[in-house]
Amino acid sequence: MYLEELRTLLARHARPDRTTAIDGLLISKVDRSDPSAPSMTGTVLAVIAQGAKRLALGDRVYAYGAGQFLVASVDLPVTGQFTQADPERPALGFGLTLEPSAIAELLLQAGPGETPRAGTGAPSGIAVSDAPPALLDAAVRLLRLLDEPRDRAMLAPLVKREILWRLITGEQGAAVRQLGLADSGLSHVSRAVRWIREHYAEAFRVEDVARLSGMSVSAFYRNFQAVTAMSPIQFQKQIRLQEARLLLATHPNDVTGVGHRVGYDNPSQFSREYRRQFGAPPSRDATRLRSTPASVLP
Numbered sequence: 001m002y003l004e005e006l007r008t009l010l011a012r013h014a015r016p017d018r019t020t021a022i023d024g025l026l027i028s029k030v031d032r033s034d035p036s037a038p039s040m041t042g043t044v045l046a047v048i049a050q051g052a053k054r055l056a057l058g059d060r061v062y063a064y065g066a067g068q069f070l071v072a073s074v075d076l077p078v079t080g081q082f083t084q085a086d087p088e089r090p091a092l093g094f095g096l097t098l099e100p101s102a103i104a105e106l107l108l109q110a111g112p113g114e115t116p117r118a119g120t121g122a123p124s125g126i127a128v129s130d131a132p133p134a135l136l137d138a139a140v141r142l143l144r145l146l147d148e149p150r151d152r153a154m155l156a157p158l159v160k161r162e163i164l165w166r167l168i169t170g171e172q173g174a175a176v177r178q179l180g181l182a183d184s185g186l187s188h189v190s191r192a193v194r195w196i197r198e199h200y201a202e203a204f205r206v207e208d209v210a211r212l213s214g215m216s217v218s219a220f221y222r223n224f225q226a227v228t229a230m231s232p233i234q235f236q237k238q239i240r241l242q243e244a245r246l247l248l249a250t251h252p253n254d255v256t257g258v259g260h261r262v263g264y265d266n267p268s269q270f271s272r273e274y275r276r277q278f279g280a281p282p283s284r285d286a287t288r289l290r291s292t293p294a295s296v297l298p
Contacts, residue, residue, distance in 0.1 A: 002136035003067055006049040009143040010092040018095070021146055022156045026095030036081040038242045038278075041072035043098040043179060045167060047131055047139055051091025052084040057126055058229030064128045069135065071167065073098070073175040074125035074190050074227055075197070077238040094139050096163060100187075103180030106164055122185030122223040123175040135166045188213045189227045192220070196232065200239040201263035206232050240264070241277045245285070252286035 013020060014029035026044075030051070041055075052065035056079045064070050065084065085091035142159040145152045167176045178186035192213040196204070209232060210220035221231070228235055240262040247258045259270030259282070274282045 002133060002140050003049055005140050006047075006094065006136060006143070007092055009140065009146070010049055010094060011090075013143065013146050014092070021149070022142065022152065022160075024097040024099070024160065025142060025156075026093075026097070028093035028095065029090050030082045030085045030093075031087045031090040033082050033085050036079045038077060038079050038238075038245065040242070041074075041076045041078055041126065043075060043100070044072050045096045045098060045163070046070045046072070047094040047136070049092040049094060050089065051082055051093075053080060053082050053091065053093075055080040055126065058234070060124070060126070060229045062126055062128050067131055067136075068128060069131045070126065070128050071098070071172045071175055072126050073123070073179045073186060074193055076125050076193070076228055077235070077242055078126075094143070096139075096142075096160065098164070098167075098176065098179060100179050102161070103164055103168065103176060104182070105180075106161065106168060107177060107180050110168075122189050122227045123178065124229070125175070125186075125189075125227040127172045127175055129171045132166070132170065135163065135170070138163045138166060185215075185219075185223045186227060188215050188220075189223050192224060192232070193228070193235070196236050197239055200236055200243060201261065203263075204232075204236075236263075237273065238277075241274055244270070244274060244282070245278065248282055248286035252283065255282045255286075258282070 010027050011029065014027045018026045018028055020027055036056070047069040048064055048066050050066055052063065054061060054063045055070070056062075057076055062070060063083070082091045138159055142156060142163065145156050145159070164176070167173060175186065178184035179190075181187055192209050195209060195212055206220070207217055210217045213220060215223065224230075224232055224235075230238065244258050244262045247261065248255070251258055255271070256267045259267055264270035271281055274285070278285050280288065
């Protein structure tokens with residue numbers, strides 16, 4: 001029942017840039033299954049109303065389709081594609097940006113025993129579940145407000161809070177709750193992820209990043225692997241190669257310069273690792289990239 005109205009609302013309000021009149025609410029409409037493409041997840045709830053998508057994070061693969069949702073609790077480098085999408089039946093997705101401050105506020109307001117007890121260790125940064133009816137109902141009511149501008153400013157924040165509460169108390173609540181806790185394992189890893197993203201072109205010692213994130217080296221390795229499915233060095237390489245791909249879209253004739261800008265001193269190593277990641281040498285992939293739309297979430 002909810003899925004049918006969700007599809008109708010998503011199809012009506014979809015824009016090319018995915019934005020809506022409600023802050024943090026995103027809508028995806030994709031009418032073809034393009035080849036896998038790299039992207040960053042952001043911290044987001046993504047519900048598929050029609051079609052299906054597959055994401056790869058390190059050696060983990062996540063597939064989700066109509067009536068299912070994905071939660072990304074850390075901004076992670078993934079490779080993804082819609083596996084069911086065509087002009088007659090496009091893939092339709094609902095997305096909501098997850099703000100740690102909003103989650104923290106809900107956790108502070110919750111009474112004792114109203115949220116499940118936090119687990120030990122850091123959960124995976126991505127999780128997939130079937131969407132319960134209450135979550136789909138709230139998503140539909142948020143989308144309806146796009147047709148009700150008079151009520152939008154007052155009611156949209158309330159419905160977004162309800163959606164967050166459904167997530168916090170639901171099957172993937174452990175990851176969402178940790179997103180709002182300043183001293184959780186996930187928050188420590190997020191701090192390290194943010195630092196690596198901001199300094200991706202620099203060499204670093206894992207011991208130094210562990211100290212910056214507030215963990216021992218052994219705990220840092222364990223939690224970082226649990227959240228990202230990669231080692232810190234592998235994560236840095238993923239970020240470097242994704243940044244290189246974006247730069248090559250506008251500088252296709254400067255492969256050596258782009259490689260150097262993202263941290264590769266050896267052009268041969270850059271070309272080799274780029275080809276292993278994207279299936280083509282940098283110069284050839286740059287030409288292909290300029291004619292192919294980017295992958296999107298949800």
